[in-house]
Amino acid sequence: MAEQAGSRPLRLLHLFPTTLGLNGESGNVDILRRRAESRGVPVEVTRLEAGAVVPAGVDLVFIGSGPVSAQMQTQAAVLAVAEPLRALAASGVPFLAIGAGFQLLGQSITLADGTGLTGASVFPVTTIVAGERVVGDFVVESRLGMLAGFENRGSYVDIGSNAPIGHVVYGRGNVAASGPGAGASAAAIAASGATAEGTVLVAPDDRVEGFWVENLIGTHLHGPVLANNPALADWLLEAALVRRGQTLPLATPDLVEIDRRASEARATIMAAPLSE
Amino acid sequence: MGFRTTTAVLVGRAVRVAARARGGGSAIPGNIALKINPRFLEDTIARIPLGVVAVSGSNGKSTTTNMLAGILREHGLKVFTNPSGGNLPQGIASSVLSSVSLSGVLDADIAILEVDEGYGPKITKMLQPSTVLLLNIQIDQLNRYHEPDRVVRMLEEVASTATRSLVLNRDDNHLVDLDTRLGSAFTGSRAVTFFGASPELIGAAAHGLASADRFGDDSRGDGSSRIAVGGREADVTVTDIGDSQAVLGIDGRDIAVRLPARGLHYALDAAGATAAARAVLGDRFRPGLVTAALNGLTTVYGRGELLQVAGEDIEIIMMKNPASLQLNLDSLESAPEQVFMAVDEGTPDPSWVYDIDLSSLDHVDVITGSKAWQFAVRFGYANIPVGTVDLDVRAAVKQFLALPRPSKGRKTMILNYEQMMAIRKILGFKELEGGGQ
Numbered sequence: 001m002a003e004q005a006g007s008r009p010l011r012l013l014h015l016f017p018t019t020l021g022l023n024g025e026s027g028n029v030d031i032l033r034r035r036a037e038s039r040g041v042p043v044e045v046t047r048l049e050a051g052a053v054v055p056a057g058v059d060l061v062f063i064g065s066g067p068v069s070a071q072m073q074t075q076a077a078v079l080a081v082a083e084p085l086r087a088l089a090a091s092g093v094p095f096l097a098i099g100a101g102f103q104l105l106g107q108s109i110t111l112a113d114g115t116g117l118t119g120a121s122v123f124p125v126t127t128i129v130a131g132e133r134v135v136g137d138f139v140v141e142s143r144l145g146m147l148a149g150f151e152n153r154g155s156y157v158d159i160g161s162n163a164p165i166g167h168v169v170y171g172r173g174n175v176a177a178s179g180p181g182a183g184a185s186a187a188a189i190a191a192s193g194a195t196a197e198g199t200v201l202v203a204p205d206d207r208v209e210g211f212w213v214e215n216l217i218g219t220h221l222h223g224p225v226l227a228n229n230p231a232l233a234d235w236l237l238e239a240a241l242v243r244r245g246q247t248l249p250l251a252t253p254d255l256v257e258i259d260r261r262a263s264e265a266r267a268t269i270m271a272a273p274l275s276e
Numbered sequence: 277m278g279f280r281t282t283t284a285v286l287v288g289r290a291v292r293v294a295a296r297a298r299g300g301g302s303a304i305p306g307n308i309a310l311k312i313n314p315r316f317l318e319d320t321i322a323r324i325p326l327g328v329v330a331v332s333g334s335n336g337k338s339t340t341t342n343m344l345a346g347i348l349r350e351h352g353l354k355v356f357t358n359p360s361g362g363n364l365p366q367g368i369a370s371s372v373l374s375s376v377s378l379s380g381v382l383d384a385d386i387a388i389l390e391v392d393e394g395y396g397p398k399i400t401k402m403l404q405p406s407t408v409l410l411l412n413i414q415i416d417q418l419n420r421y422h423e424p425d426r427v428v429r430m431l432e433e434v435a436s437t438a439t440r441s442l443v444l445n446r447d448d449n450h451l452v453d454l455d456t457r458l459g460s461a462f463t464g465s466r467a468v469t470f471f472g473a474s475p476e477l478i479g480a481a482a483h484g485l486a487s488a489d490r491f492g493d494d495s496r497g498d499g500s501s502r503i504a505v506g507g508r509e510a511d512v513t514v515t516d517i518g519d520s521q522a523v524l525g526i527d528g529r530d531i532a533v534r535l536p537a538r539g540l541h542y543a544l545d546a547a548g549a550t551a552a553a554r555a556v557l558g559d560r561f562r563p564g565l566v567t568a569a570l571n572g573l574t575t576v577y578g579r580g581e582l583l584q585v586a587g588e589d590i591e592i593i594m595m596k597n598p599a600s601l602q603l604n605l606d607s608l609e610s611a612p613e614q615v616f617m618a619v620d621e622g623t624p625d626p627s628w629v630y631d632i633d634l635s636s637l638d639h640v641d642v643i644t645g646s647k648a649w650q651f652a653v654r655f656g657y658a659n660i661p662v663g664t665v666d667l668d669v670r671a672a673v674k675q676f677l678a679l680p681r682p683s684k685g686r687k688t689m690i691l692n693y694e695q696m697m698a699i700r701k702i703l704g705f706k707e708l709e710g711g712g713q
Contacts, residue, residue: 018489019491021631022415022423023628024627024628024630024631025627025630026630027627027630027631027654027657030630031655031657034657059420066424066491067423067424067425067491068425069423069425069491070489070491073491085450114672117666120418127418136624137624150624150625150627171464220623222627223625223650224627224630225629227627227630227650227653227654227657228650228653254656257656258653258656258657261649261652261653261665262649262653263666264649264652265649265650265652265653266644267649268647268648268650268667269647272646274621274624276624
């Protein structure tokens, strides 16, 4: 299987790991690396901090979440690399952007006091810090099946008419629900003891999560997101390899065992999701 | 003291008796007392002659409160305190119920209260502590506090309520200069003192003190640069640590103290308690009494505690949050022989376990609790073998206890707070946190 990989390692760019590293975000990078290396695909991770330049030959980009203070501190550094990042996105390099990092790669962020922060415009989305904070389990129905994890945010993301990752089964999503059944809050559903499946029936509404257009994925799903959802990790690796004319080799036994556990983890969350 | 207080005491006590008979519900009596008299805490605690010392921070509150109470008792004071974990208003009220007279008088010279960070601003505004001791700000309960920065602001509010003195950890990224952020109106009329550890000890710890990162505001308002962490003169300094003991430097004098378990974080708790005792007692403080006090303490349970079950020792490692887990793992002498882990909804978002260096474990035998599979995934990625995962806590405990006796005679349990409480009960230990004595 090593022939598959070719001679050049898969180049993973981890943006601002020091400031945007809350919620075990670096776990996503470790997971991508492990899932490639177990299959004989060598990986090279570049941790890009403020002031550094974007290296050549990047195959996959990751940016994580962080507190508002870190977001403000990192904004200038993000703008400084905005152009090369947009070029990577335009050339089809897959991006996974989480929370505050996703917001910074959008067009703008309006903070609680009305201050505006300009983003890198990699993602055509805008963020407004507003509304009641949502904290709790998070289940989203995606093209890869059910994604599960944790939601913890106090802002709204406007993705315009672009495609989301999928419909929210449990939790809030990009903005407060406005469709039929929107009044049924996640907490009330939890209190009623409804299951994830039951929730869909109880509260059919228009809640959607994140952004997923071509190879650009942005979300507020934590966990870290790739821990509970290995299918998403493999999709990103596959997308990165396809651009190089390669395919992702089959999962090795160690990954199969990890994926069995992740599937149990998702099932446990979906069987009894909770919020605060 | 008034009818409402007497009623609150009577009804609360009756509920307490009922709750204890059932073996649970330790915060309920306090809750009821507060419903009957919303000023129950002010009416009882605020009248104690030497006032209140409030202890807060992300980790070590229970251990430090226990140490400080011990040191002050050794100096001859009658101390009222809230047993470990009972740090919300209802928990404190439950503690009051166990020692207050019907007229609302607490027979104590001073109150030492462990205060929850989230409720801290409310509780301290109510009780006007003479002294505030702040231990650390670490990544903790982000599901509840959302961001470390919010905890910083809450503890700044708690600090600002101190009427006489403020005691801070100089080796914490956020606490080292917290006093400067309270303004001259505050610092002009309060004594601010510090505790810490020698730079060599901090440098030698695998992950330092796990203090939460601080972003932004590199310079102060006047353009001068921020005080670097560690850059304050400390009243009490940890100068050496050994196995379950430490040396504290106080005014150029070294004293040896016993700790609840291995670990620099416990030594810092002892330094914080000692610095607070010094701030409270002034000229009456005797360094020699600190040694005697800390030698005589029993461990606050779940904090480096050893339980005896069927002739075997079970070491409890708390994983309240990333910092406490990392520091406790760092202080293990070798990879534990038999490992049990239980994590439930008390840790709603365990993402942070991906920030933890787990290399001091070489395997885990049994994992349980509703987060068990998420931890099993983490161990998978860390290449740490996992024996079995069983979401049924009782069955998992039974399976772990049935393992052959370890050669060193010690089994290890890594538990979140809620599972620590549940499993103590399963193992037949009946005492409750947050309730009466």
